Amino acid sequence: MILPPATLGMLGGGQLGRFFVSAAHEMGYRVWVLDPDSHSPAGLIADRHLVAAYDDYAALDELAGACAGVTTEFENVPAATLDYLAKFLSVHPSASAVAVCQNRIAEKTFLADNGLPHGPFAVVRSEAEVRNAAPELFPAVLKVARFGYDGKGQARVANPDEALHAFHQFGGEACMLEKMLSLDCELSVVLARDEAGNVSCFDPSENRHRHGILDITIAPAGVASALIARAREVAGQIAEKLDYVGTLGVEFFVCGGALYVNEMAPRPHNSGHHTIDACVTSQYEQQVRALCGLPLGEPRAHSAAVMVNLLGELWYDGAHMGGTYREPDWSVLHAVPNLRLHLYAKHHARAGRKMGHFTVIGGDAEKTLAAALHGRAVIG
Numbered sequence: 001m002i003l004p005p006a007t008l009g010m011l012g013g014g015q016l017g018r019f020f021v022s023a024a025h026e027m028g029y030r031v032w033v034l035d036p037d038s039h040s041p042a043g044l045i046a047d048r049h050l051v052a053a054y055d056d057y058a059a060l061d062e063l064a065g066a067c068a069g070v071t072t073e074f075e076n077v078p079a080a081t082l083d084y085l086a087k088f089l090s091v092h093p094s095a096s097a098v099a100v101c102q103n104r105i106a107e108k109t110f111l112a113d114n115g116l117p118h119g120p121f122a123v124v125r126s127e128a129e130v131r132n133a134a135p136e137l138f139p140a141v142l143k144v145a146r147f148g149y150d151g152k153g154q155a156r157v158a159n160p161d162e163a164l165h166a167f168h169q170f171g172g173e174a175c176m177l178e179k180m181l182s183l184d185c186e187l188s189v190v191l192a193r194d195e196a197g198n199v200s201c202f203d204p205s206e207n208r209h210r211h212g213i214l215d216i217t218i219a220p221a222g223v224a225s226a227l228i229a230r231a232r233e234v235a236g237q238i239a240e241k242l243d244y245v246g247t248l249g250v251e252f253f254v255c256g257g258a259l260y261v262n263e264m265a266p267r268p269h270n271s272g273h274h275t276i277d278a279c280v281t282s283q284y285e286q287q288v289r290a291l292c293g294l295p296l297g298e299p300r301a302h303s304a305a306v307m308v309n310l311l312g313e314l315w316y317d318g319a320h321m322g323g324t325y326r327e328p329d330w331s332v333l334h335a336v337p338n339l340r341l342h343l344y345a346k347h348h349a350r351a352g353r354k355m356g357h358f359t360v361i362g363g364d365a366e367k368t369l370a371a372a373l374h375g376r377a378v379i380g
């Protein structure tokens with residue numbers, strides 16, 4: 001067991017890392033963050049911020065020398081970095097689990113090999129493979145295998161010609177061609193798993209996206225109980241097959257009443273932000289607990305919750321990026337009862353950049369959603 005006041009290492013300095021740092025601090029740990037951005041949200045509140053690349057071995061040696069355990073908030077940390085650190089200290093999740101989640105080809109292959117539900121897809125690594133893709137995959141989404149997020153590195157394509165065009169635009173890199181599914185809704189499951197294999201699963205939530213970016217999370221999801229049970233079951237199977245230790249996010253599509261895994265995130269998930277305000281234990285505290293070998297906390301929700309992401313557009317008057325740059329008027333949000341505002345202290349707002357979020361909690365799911373939508377309308 002890693003006990004306070006030990007120092008923990010966090011690879012990645014984004015908002016997910018920032019919430020981890022807060023949770024760890026509350027529990028009496030110190031945290032060092034490694035992130036190449038000197039203004040990273042987690043780095044700003046860490047005990048030490050190593051401003052270095054993820055493959056800077058001098059910085060990794062320094063991290064290993066100071067920390068008792070290391071985790072990540074960023075799925076694109078090179079697996080070699082995790083493997084290297086694991087020679088010196090405990091690293092969760094493992095390099096092998098992260099490697100599956102950080103590459104769409106490895107991810108879908110993992111699902112297929114383990115008989116887990118997924119939509120129709122083809123791996124395309126060459127022009128010929130794009131041309132030869134099964135016609136029934138179209139209309140489709142072409143996604144670069146690595147480094148995509150928030151809908152980046154994706155193109156909707158109606159036919160093989162459009163797919164070929166997009167493939168070239170992505171530089172001829174290995175891609176995943178997925179059939180475009182007609183979605184009833186999207187769900188996600190966030191869970192934590194410890195080294196002994198105990199799993200602690202939060203209630204599945206419903207996620208609504210805008211322009212490929214998560215907009216709203218509604219927790220718990222108001223879908224049939226059989227779907228909820230199935231989502232928990234599949235997420236648990238994924239964690240077990242990956243021998244996963246830490247907090248894991250699993251995104252699902254619901255299509256024609258059936259459940260398909262969309263993707264996995266080897267870290268806390270945006271759709272689990274509400275666990276800070278609405279659950280007995282947050283997804284970030286679970287990440288600390290799993291890393292340190294403490295018993296996992298109780299995931300039970302004490303309130304219904306709706307989370308709304310706040311994107312960079314809000315900082316531009318009139319919601320157009322050409323408008324004046326100014327701080328949004330937060331007072332209008334603070335006027336909404338039971339609304340908790342979280343801002344990430346990012347240096348500059350850009351279109352589509354996640355700058356903060358708010359969570360509305362309440363006893364009644366419908367009223368909570370109405371209050372959150374009201375909050376979103378008044379802030380812009």
Ligand code: ADP
Binds near residue numbers: 119148152178179183
């Ligand atoms: P990211 O890494 O950007 O989150 P995703 O693969 O989750 O990438 O895609 C982002 C969103 O785009 C999804 O949550 C969903 O709304 C939509 N989307 C992606 N793939 C499909 C698909 N095959 N069919 C329908 N919608 C899709």
Ligand code: MG
Binds near residue numbers: 251263
């Ligand atoms: Mg996604």
